[in-house]
Structure formats: structure tokens, C-alpha cells
Amino acid sequence: MTPYEVFFFSSGGVEERWSEKDIGVMRANVLVGFPLGGLLSVAIAACAAVVYLPQGISVDTLGQVGLPVGMALGKIGLAILVLGFFAATFGAACETGLSTGYSLAQYGGFQWGKYVKARDAAGFHVVILLATVIAAGVLLTGVDPVLVTEMSVVFSAIALPLTYFPILVVANDPDYLGEHVNGPVANALGLAYLVVIVVSAVAAIPLMIITKMGQG
Structure with a gap:
């Protein structure tokens, strides 16, 4: 529900002409894929904590996160993990780049679409290219990518109610x-989650300052 994901998935749905027959797949993504991704994230963090915390070592790089898996499963396990890291980071980079193109093209009112030829949607493709170059340039400055990610998550949390609430409204239209509009149970869960994300959005910056980005 973060802003870039809303632009990415909604625009992708338009391009791929999602219909009622795709509802089952989308529900499987939400009910199976998202919890599985969350479980794996917690598992990786837990493994890193078990290995590093007793030694008083803080995890500062993605590579460090993978070392406990290598210790437990050996070279084959580590190779699978590296492949997973690549797939996750490459996929996220594609999503954010496309989302940038979608959002700016739709705001500016010019042709967009990953299936549209570059000469017919020049602005859309130029935006994606520039976003990629700028992102690479930021990394080349030597800035800590973990810090950039943390800052992005904080500001995404602040914007989250602005994308979540309209979706909740449409879900009842x-x-x-x-x-396929929401039923009473779905609305009750949706409103409860809305309260959670509003509280998170309000508390995001104060918590970031108080904890010094998790270091306090």
C-alpha cells in the first residue's frame, strides 16, 4: 500500500487488462505471498540477531544479513540466498523505476506504458531512464544504502494513509x-488497519528523532 506500489500495481493492472478472472490470483498474492514474504523477512532478521547480537555486532550491510544462512546451510544455501537477494533487489528496482514513470506520466498527462514503443511514449521511458541514472548516482556518492532505505520507509509510512484511504473508499464503491465490494468483516478489518497506519504516520518522524534512526 506504499505510494509507489499503488502506482505500480494499479498501472500494471490497466496495462495487463486485469478483470474478474484475475481476482483469485490477486487474493493469493495478498493472502499467501505477502505473509510468506513477511515471514521470511522476520526469519532472516531473527537468524542475524541470534548470530550477531551475542557478539555485540550491528548489521550494516545486506551481505552481513546473509552470513548466518551460509553458516547454517553452507555454500549451496548461501548461493540460493544470494540469488534471492538479487531477485528481490532487482525486482524492487524495476518496480520503483516503473512507478516513477507511471506517476509522472499520468500526472503530466503524456503517453505511458511498458508495452508502448519508446518513440510513442518517449517521456515515460525518459523518466524511467533518468530515475535509474539518478539512483545509481546517489549510490556512487558513497551514501549508506541502508540509511537511504530506512529514510524511504519512514516517509512512505507518513504518506501511507493518503494512498490507503482512497483504496478503502473505492473498495466500497x-x-x-x-x-465484489467489501463486506462488513473486510470493512471492519480495513478501518482497524487504517487507524494503525494513521498512528504510524503520525509517530514516524518523532520516533525517528527519538531513537536516532534506531540507534538510540
């Missing part, structure tokens, strides 16, 4: 969803 029969003109868009017909018989």
Missing part, C-alpha cells in the same frame, strides 16, 4: 467493483 459498487460502480467500480460491483458485487
Whole structure:
């Protein structure tokens, strides 16, 4: 539900012409894929904590996160983990780059689409290219990528209610969803989650300052 994901998935849905027949796949992504991703993230963090915390070592790089897996599963396990890291980071880079192109093209009112030829959607493709070059340039400055990620997460949390609430409204609009509008249970869960993310958005910057980005 972070802003870039909303632009990416909604625009991708338009391009790929999602319809009612895709609802099952989308539900599987949410109910299976998201919890699995969260579980794996917690598992990686837990493994790193078990290995590093007793030694008083802080994890500062992605490579350090993978070392406990190598210790437990050997070279084959480490190779699989590296492949997973590559897939996750490359996929996230593609998502954010496309999202930048989608959002600016749609705001500016010019042609967009990953399936549209570059000469027919020049602005869209130029934006993606520039976003990629700028991102690479930021990394070449030597800035800590972990810090950049943490800052991005904080500011995404602040913006989260602005993307989540409109989606919740649309989920109750029969003109868009017909018989697939939210029911009472879905709305109750949705409103409860809305309260959680509003509180998180309000608390994000104060907590960042108080904890000194998790170091306090």
C-alpha cells in the first residue's frame, strides 16, 4: 500500500487488462505471498540477531544479513540466498523505476506504458531512464544504502494513509467493483488497519528523532 506500489500495481493492472478472472490470483498474492514474504523477512532478521547480537555486532550491510544462512546451510544455501537477494533487489528496482514513470506520466498527462514503443511514449521511458541514472548516482556518492532505505520507509509510512484511504473508499464503491465490494468483516478489518497506519504516520518522524534512526 506504499505510494509507489499503488502506482505500480494499479498501472500494471490497466496495462495487463486485469478483470474478474484475475481476482483469485490477486487474493493469493495478498493472502499467501505477502505473509510468506513477511515471514521470511522476520526469519532472516531473527537468524542475524541470534548470530550477531551475542557478539555485540550491528548489521550494516545486506551481505552481513546473509552470513548466518551460509553458516547454517553452507555454500549451496548461501548461493540460493544470494540469488534471492538479487531477485528481490532487482525486482524492487524495476518496480520503483516503473512507478516513477507511471506517476509522472499520468500526472503530466503524456503517453505511458511498458508495452508502448519508446518513440510513442518517449517521456515515460525518459523518466524511467533518468530515475535509474539518478539512483545509481546517489549510490556512487558513497551514501549508506541502508540509511537511504530506512529514510524511504519512514516517509512512505507518513504518506501511507493518503494512498490507503482512497483504496478503502473505492473498495466500497459498487460502480467500480460491483458485487465484489467489501463486506462488513473486510470493512471492519480495513478501518482497524487504517487507524494503525494513521498512528504510524503520525509517530514516524518523532520516533525517528527519538531513537536516532534506531540507534538510540
